[in-house]
Amino acid sequence: MTKNNIDQRLFDLYDEYAHGRIDRREFMRRAGMVAGAASAAAVAQALMPRYAEAETVSFNDPRIRASWVEYPTPSATRKVRAYLVRPIAAGAHKRPGVLVIHENRGLNPYIQDVARRAAVDGFVALAPDGLSAKGGYPGNDDEGRELQAQIPPEQLIEDMLAGAGYLKSHPDCSGSIGAVGFCWGGGMVGTLAVEMQEELGAGVPFYGRQPAAEDVARIRAPLLIHYAELDTRINEGWPAFEAALEANGVDYTMHMYEGANHGFHNNSTPRYDEQAAELAWSRTTAFFREHLL
Numbered sequence: 387m388t389k390n391n392i393d394q395r396l397f398d399l400y401d402e403y404a405h406g407r408i409d410r411r412e413f414m415r416r417a418g419m420v421a422g423a424a425s426a427a428a429v430a431q432a433l434m435p436r437y438a439e440a441e442t443v444s445f446n447d448p449r450i451r452a453s454w455v456e457y458p459t460p461s462a463t464r465k466v467r468a469y470l471v472r473p474i475a476a477g478a479h480k481r482p483g484v485l486v487i488h489e490n491r492g493l494n495p496y497i498q499d500v501a502r503r504a505a506v507d508g509f510v511a512l513a514p515d516g517l518s519a520k521g522g523y524p525g526n527d528d529e530g531r532e533l534q535a536q537i538p539p540e541q542l543i544e545d546m547l548a549g550a551g552y553l554k555s556h557p558d559c560s561g562s563i564g565a566v567g568f569c570w571g572g573g574m575v576g577t578l579a580v581e582m583q584e585e586l587g588a589g590v591p592f593y594g595r596q597p598a599a600e601d602v603a604r605i606r607a608p609l610l611i612h613y614a615e616l617d618t619r620i621n622e623g624w625p626a627f628e629a630a631l632e633a634n635g636v637d638y639t640m641h642m643y644e645g646a647n648h649g650f651h652n653n654s655t656p657r658y659d660e661q662a663a664e665l666a667w668s669r670t671t672a673f674f675r676e677h678l679l
Contacts, residue, residue, distance in 0.1 A: 392432065392656055394616065395420050397647050400433045400657075401619065404649075405490065405569075406535060410528070432656055435527060437495035440654035443502035449474055450505040455512075457552035459544055466545045467522055468514040469498050471505035472558050482587070482678035483553040483563040485578075486513040487546060487571030489652075491530035492523035496654050497568070504566070507671045509678075510559045514549035516542050534570075546574055547581060554585070562678045564588035564607075566670060568651060570595075572612075579605045588677035590670045593620050593648050596627035603630075608637035610673040612666045614659075617648035641669065 396417055403413040445452050451472050456465040473481060484504045488497040493515035504511035515522050519541065520533040534542075554563050564587050567575040572594020579589045580597050586607040593614055597605070609631075613621055624640070631638050643650060643662035650659040651666060 393420055396433070397616070397657060401617075401648050404527075404531070405619075406531060435494070435496065435652070435654035437654050440496065440499070440652075440658075442499050442653065443506055445498075445502065447502065447506070450502055452502060452505075455552075457548060459548045461544070464519050466514050466516075466518045466548060467493075468512050468549060468552070469493060469501050470556075471501045471511045471513075473505045473508050473510070475508070480558060480560040481508060481510045482674065483556065483559040483561075484509040484511050484674060484678075485546070485550050485553055485563060485565040486511050487565060487567030487574045488513065488516065489568050490534050490570035491527040492517035492534060494523055494527060494530065496652050497571075500566075500568075503667070504671075509674060510553065510556060512549055512553040512556075514545060516545055518545070543574070543577055543581070546578060550578060550582060550586070560678075562587045564590065564674050564678050566590040566592070566674075567594060568592045569649065579607045579609065582607070588674055590673060592651055592666065593617050595620065596623040599626050599630040602627070602636060603634045605631075605634070605636050608673075608677055609639070610670060611638060611640040612651075612670075613640065613642045614646035614648050614650050614662070615642055615644050616646060620648060639673075641666065 399416050402408045451474055453470050455470045456467050458465050486501045493513055497513050501511040501513040517523050517533050523530050553559055554561055565575045565578050572591035575589045575591040576597040579586055580601045583604055583606045589607045590610045592612045646659045646662045647657045649657040651663045
């Protein structure tokens with residue numbers, strides 16, 4: 387089953403489920419009303435991620451070196467586990483860093499793969515696991531989403547800010563860093579842009595919640611913003627965000643991907659849009675090269 391034969395109403399229902407506004411039982415009930423009771427289970431199965439099938443860059447790819455690291459938070463009450471991926475290339479010069487921020491379910495295999503892609507493209511990539519305080523990503527998205535909902539937002543912000551600091555000071559990093567995030571992570575990129583100001587060299591949110599309009603004046607980093615045309619939940623926040631960006635003279639570019647759903651970059655589910663995803667990623671890496679090198 388592909389996105390071409392899944393009713394758009396089911397994608398919208400899945401979005402509600404994936405973001406915790408309805409539980410699995412309600413998702414199945416309402417999916418059955420759209421697809422028919424006999425088809426609801428098949429639709430649900432089709433929409434769930436298939437991480438093993440979607441791997442783009444292997445963990446043992448000869449172009450990169452991947453490892454697990456831990457870094458402390460400022461309060462020193464906990465450590466955050468993160469996936470560090472560095473490019474292997476001729477020469478010993480340092481590379482810009484990119485913080486890769488996961489969705490609302492912890493550091494799943496898709497986000498690890500994105501970190502490897504960033505390293506292949508020449509960046510030192512760090513992908514923190516926001517679920518570290520809960521034992522880390524549990525191996526499935528449903529449980530991961532439940533665990534992340536239990537963590538105070540200010541703790542998650544502190545953990546990501548600490549990750550940016552760890553990456554910036556890493557021996558292989560030039561000290562110039564950017565951030566890319568997806569869904570919840572896209573919103574976190576906006577938060578980091580507000581909090582880090584000049585310390586963030588560039589920010590790329592994919593379909594993320596926008597910062598409050600009154601906070602936009604603190605943003606100093608250039609932004610490359612990716613939205614999906616069919617993602618009405620996130621897109622409704624764009625007009626106010628755009629007005630605030632313009633009023634405060636923030637350097638930004640926004641791309642709206644026609645016919646794409648929320649999550650279009652995630653190649654492990656039918657929401658994936660290959661053309662939009664590849665274009666958005668090529669724009670992302672070019673943007674980082676422009677602003678971080």
